[in-house]
Amino acid sequence: MPYLFNTPEQQQEMLQAIGVDSLEALFATIPAELRLNRPLDIPPALTEMELQAHVSQLAAKNVGPGSRVCMLGGGAYDHFIPAAVDEIARRGEFYTAYTPYQAEASQGSLQTFFEFQSLICQLTGMDVSNASLYEGGTSVSEAAFMAMRVTNRHDRVVLLGSLHPEYLQIVETYLTHLNCEVVVVPCDNGCVDPADVDAAMNDQTACLVIQHPNFFGTLEEAEQLTEIAHKYGALAVVSYDPISLGILTRPGDYGADIAIAEGQSLGTPLQFGGPYLGLFSCSEKFVRKMPGRLIGQTVDRNGKRCFVLNLQAREQHIRRDKATSNICSNQGLIAIRAAVYLSLVGKQGIREVAELSCQKAHYAAEQLSQIEGIDLMFPDRAFFKEFVVSCSEGADYLLRKARQAGFDLGPELSRFEFKNGAETYRTGVLVAITEQRTREEIDRLVTALKA
């Protein structure tokens, strides 16, 4: 039997020490009529060799970037991951450790998370960061909850219609049953109109949630929108693309109160949508209302600098039903990946990744839009690394043709429900270009689509 140690002789010795005569007798407290008196009906056990063959077969039924160029976006991106990220994340000292509750046995994790928090603050220009949440979508709902606590306004939040549609769905799932009105500002041309936002806000609104660059890849008037939020005493919550901050102004610079993001781009593979990384940072004055674990610096008994889980009284294991969130676990190992990634790319590298993605995306947009029947859906909008094209023959036609040529584009906008968006969105397809894409690939796609 794999992963078990005790020999039958040892088992007998142990049973004797316990004072029972069989393994069966250990379960005496489970009433007989509740026992499962048959083997579980699950597939038979495999040895490591068999398992590897089996999983390889399953993997072969998928078509991955190995055989297709990935230009997919929509909140998950194919950025390059340096080997050193895997090297650190594969260390058993990190991935087989638990939450650092015993500080003396966990300084490695604690200092790494403290540095992760520091790196996120440097990236975003925000005062404090937690040690991570689940992913980008629930970070929005957690931010909304936090804004409600900070402002003491529990009945209303306003979100831009240009937010990732799945983020909007998550917020609705989390908030609507609490009788909190979720107002979505219409977005029918790739960006919201600040005047519409102003009209949607009032002095009972806890927060305004902005995604910048937004789901369509385009840039919002982030600073102006932040000011509108503040005009109504609401918090400005900004969902950003961490890579974009290599060249774009940082949320902390334009007055965001809470800055959140999907952090997958920072060194985590796509792995079919998770586990990813919720980034969550805010102004220092709100720190005791924050969700999630926080690592703090302190000194030990001998005055030596060290790190601990801090402000735990906010959390569910102490505050229970009054906790700032029900979240217990975080994304520790993914946060470690992000810390290593940000350390490696550093000040200059993050700028280069951002600029390469931006330049190549603009080249791709220009080339694709010259193909007959393919247009940029929002030709007048500035974008970062992702844009929407529409195809006169329909989105499915475009996707299929691209796939046949060895390219994955998307997601197609028809996957999503846009409650307050234009009907024309249904023909759109997102295209995301990272620093990994080459001119040769882009040209090859264009040639194939022209044919």
Next chain:
Amino acid sequence: MRNQLATELLFSLSQPGRRGALYPAADVPVKPLEELIPKSALATEPTGLPEVTESDVIRHFVNLSTLNMCVDTHFYPLGSCTMKYNPKRHERLASLPGIVDLHPYQNPSDLQGMFELLYETQEMLAEISGLPAVSLQPAAGAQGEFTALLTAKAYFEDRGEKRTKVLFPNSAHGTNPASAAIAGFDCVQLASSKAGLVDLEDLKAHLDDQTAVFMVTNPNTLGLFEKDIKQIAQMVHDAGGLVYIDGANMNAILGITRPGDFGGDMMHYNVHKTFTGPHGAGGPGSGPIAVRDFLAEFLPGPVIKRNETASADEDRYVLEMPAKSIGRVRTFYGNIGILVRGYLYLRTLGAKGLKAVSENAVLNANYLKAILKDVLPVPNGDLCMHEFVASASKIKSQNGITAMDIAKRLLDFGFHAPTVYFPLVVPEAIMVEPTETESKETLDAFAEALRTILKEDPAFLHLAPHSTNICRPDEVVAARNPILQCCEPQ
């Protein structure tokens, strides 16, 4: 010999101009950024990220990693956390191309292998729980609880019932009340009986037509099986409520008894615990839920279905949104990387292996409890399940040694500490969960260390640990004036 520079902060290694990752020059025509992006949206200053080399990064984080205790290096009997061995094959296989590199928005026809894997995972989780409908979405146990509570809420609303209360015993994990509160329920905490089980009288007194859900961990957080669970479930059902099983302690009952068979209507798994996720220094977890058939249409979506009548050019596995779904609780489909590892684990063990996991987990816990009973009393229960909760209360009143002192001193002996001060219902609680992946020799050595510690000078123990690189951090200082990052705000 430990590297004395190991705990320098990464930022202090930074030197202008150092690079850890280089990128090629653009191969497309480059335009001035101001032509692509409005000037107002462009940063005027670079970020404050550090400038270090790859070898700086590797040495820094490798050295830091050595300051951790972990399952690969130490016995880690942290109660309620199931710190079992994390098989290395999982890391290799979960990283195979065609698994690790799939984008969530790929064409479904190109994902049939992944869908098959996830569908089979759903099926196995349904069989192990005795609850037929599964959602893989929840990112962790706490989100599983929240998701199931919302599912229950939708079910009641669909029936035209408005039920407002969630009940749970005082030994519950903190996530239970926290999840109930976020799901918009009123929380009602119940007493535990003298035996450390659900107090049936108190439960009865609080059940009414406002009761939506009774949440219970079984085996409970004291490591005891709720022997009256069938009756408890009947009482809750008679009142029109649903029973939620917190599956944190599933490691004790795999293939032995099933939540669906003992009256549970909904449950979550902690794949990172029971199915060896791994724990990743605090996450990611994965908290899929399983529910009764009448709740299936309310589950969050999408779920994966198998089309038994698919023709050759149709997809066999498809994504489907349940008819009256509560919606989405997260982006994409779930913490797939962890679910893949769970799948690999289940396929490695099979039915016989899973049952042996629980048998040996329970054997190890009872053995350790038995050989320690003369020095470390366990207030509740005779036979425990996969863990037991001892109390240092008597020891503390005799010579001042606390649960914390014992926990800290164990580190010096090369053992990670058990969970202490939880559950809240046991004073000076020491919660020990050895798991099945430890040998009798390890358990004997651990017991010996505890015996030695309990004979040591209390004053010496108050200052423990003595061998770690730091000792007893000042948490009061940390909390009064939080320092949460190493750089001045800019």
Next chain:
Amino acid sequence: MDQSNLKFTKTHEWVSVEGEIATVGITDFAVNQLTDLVFIELPQVGSTCEAGKVFGEVESVKAVSDLYSPVSGEITEVNEALVDDQSPLSDDPFGKGWITKVKISNASELEQFMNADDYHKFCESEAH
């Protein structure tokens, strides 16, 4: 500290009344139970409080405790100094550690509270 003019609640708040203003704090017993305090959340001046309802909270490293208002009325003053330094709560709980001053709206609420002797007996019984 002379506690003879104080009244005590079962939730370990004390109250002292001068005219229509009640001064409210928490007792030494409560502070000892909570161990080292690290944070206090105070109500806004001008807000109202209600007898038996939460008006703030104190936090230690591993615990958090609600503060229950003994009386109903309007908060006229709060001890802002406690926000930066909680030590008066333990060093001088009945003096410099006062928490709020309340303009009482219902004086009859005061009748139900314990005097110092009864409170000390109550604490002894709680400690066992």
